[in-house]
Amino acid sequence: MVTAAIFALLVLLMMLGVPIAASMALTSILSFLALGGPDLLLMVPQRMYSGTTSFTLLAIPFFILAGNLMNTGGITARLILFAQCLVGHIRGGLGHVTVVTNMIMAGMSGAAVADAVGTGNILIPSMERAGYPRVFSAALVGAASTIGPIIPPSIPFVIFGSMTGTSVGRLFLAGFVPGVLMGLLLMITVAIISKRRGYPHGRRASLGELLRATVQAAPAWGSPLIIIGGILAGVFTPTEAAAVASVYALAVGMFVYREIRLADLPRILWETVRNSVQVMFIISAASIFGWLLIQQQIPTKMVEGLMALTDQRWLVLLIVNVILLILGCFMEGIAIMLLTIPVFVPLVTRVGVDPVHFGVIMALNSMIGLLTPPVGMCLYAVSSISKVPIWPLAKELWPYIVALTVCLFLITYIPWLTVWIPNLVMGAAR
């Protein structure tokens, strides 16, 4: 009863248009007043403060900064050129370029929306010039950007790791194979659509052009090497790797490509703060909401309720995935993770699912949520940069959503796809 009331209030406030962070915090405040009196209210600023200032979460602004610096500093543009030489000659060439660029970018950035904006600003106009309908390129840019947070580094993994105590390094490694799989499935989808609609293919790049593009993009490759190599070798924590990646992207943009001027920095820094606090303020509010759930023992009750229905692992995972996909249509991805981690992680570990495996399932699921209407942050971002309205864009997106959902179920039911690399590199878990 209490549980239903708490969630009903939260959903009501969010649907009315109260900012998500304020909805979570106000629901907690009203619940404290109803259940325990005003003494508990001191927990509100305390949890909101401690919930945002942890060192692990500091990786979030740094990964966003690295993405913004790559977009401004010309790294993104060079990667697109490189991808064009690599796959531009296949039918639907620029479509494949979009996917491949996002797969490479994914190795440096951790936020899907930043990737969508960065690649979309360049690729959507150039695809239009090459004769692709704008709605096709916009939809594809949105779909491909969701690879970003699955191939490490990744903001959702940082959040999952910091909330559950799972190793962020292990989660990063677990994202590799699923990220590549997403890319392959999206490329198959592009190939089918392109063949059906008779999209053009570009000219095959000469060996000289390929070499030149590779050399020009070479400094861009340093970033994933630093991030992944550094974390693997135990040289840095993910947060430190994110900071070093930002410094590296800044150095490449300023001194190698010379596209970032000193005067650009205040704008880039403020944009990074803005993008970061949009996420951080929700994390802050979610930490008081999470405390309320635990104080009311709601996760335990829900786990017991679901376990009474079934203790079959495949069925539990199916139920969890379907719930997350439905929530993904109506809520922002990070908010869903923050709300459901306290309930679902104890549930799936009870039926023997590795938390690393589940972290990837959750992250990929929330990525699909970024694309599904009516609420999808990537959908909004791509719609705003391409000026394609939400609904036509959503209609164009469905084949990609199907492809990503296929990928979700593959990684859900073949745990090997996720846990193989982390177990190989870091040894078997516990």
Place this chain on the structure above:
Amino acid sequence: MSHVSETPVESRVGRIDHALDVAMRWISAVCLTVLLCLVSMMVLVRFWPVVALGWEDEVVELAFAWMVFLGSAAVWRSGEHIVIDFIPQALAGTRAGRALEMIIGAAMLGFLGVFAWYGWLLTLQSQGNTSPMLVLPRPLWYVSVPVSGVVMIGYTIARMVKAFRQPGVKG
């Protein structure tokens, strides 16, 4: 349409608003820069231990807290916090939309009131404590909460007043 001239009070409010906005953006951007420099330095010092740090965790927490809370206040001002807005969008410009604006405003004030007031109590509670290395007063960290809370309350009230006065509302 006739030009509506600003009253002296409104123009003063406008100037304060502008100055506050610029200050919040700059301070939070500087905090991010400090964080980037400090964390990079922590990595460097690990390889070349030329200086002994020890105070960096304190400054990281300080800069991070101010960046998040002051940055949130600046984003609150521009109304860019993440919102599910299809109901407000659908009702925009109608009487029901205006009523909804008031309800949203009241809800936000309810949260912000607790956030700012209990944030202030938290700050007072920490009085007398200092940070271990730099021996700075602890309230410096926590006061970021009530400061940003008060700023957000101000902008929420301004938003409600604007919505209330909005001309041309249909039934």
